[in-house]
Amino acid sequence: MNMFLRILSYIIGTILVLFVWWSMSDLVIYVLDFNLWAIKSLCGFIPAPYGKMTESALRLALHADKALLFAEGIWLARAALAFIFSPGKNGGKVHLATR
16 A cells, blocks of 8 residues: 555656646746756855866756756747647638738
């Protein structure tokens, strides 16, 4: 029973994360940008050779670049879908050629 609840909580958590990423990707991108800015500015206080090493180690450990890239990809997909399926001047009808 304990293992079942653990698996169920992982599934529910994954669904919630994907829902938030899909529905509020602007907020997720803002938070991820803030995380990258915080890493960069906090590592700026560390002396020169160690600051860059610490920054790249934190970026690798937190997967900050991959998460930001994924969130921006979701945002682009949402924007493309909104552009494709938005009702235009012709009431949502798509015309491939104009006369």
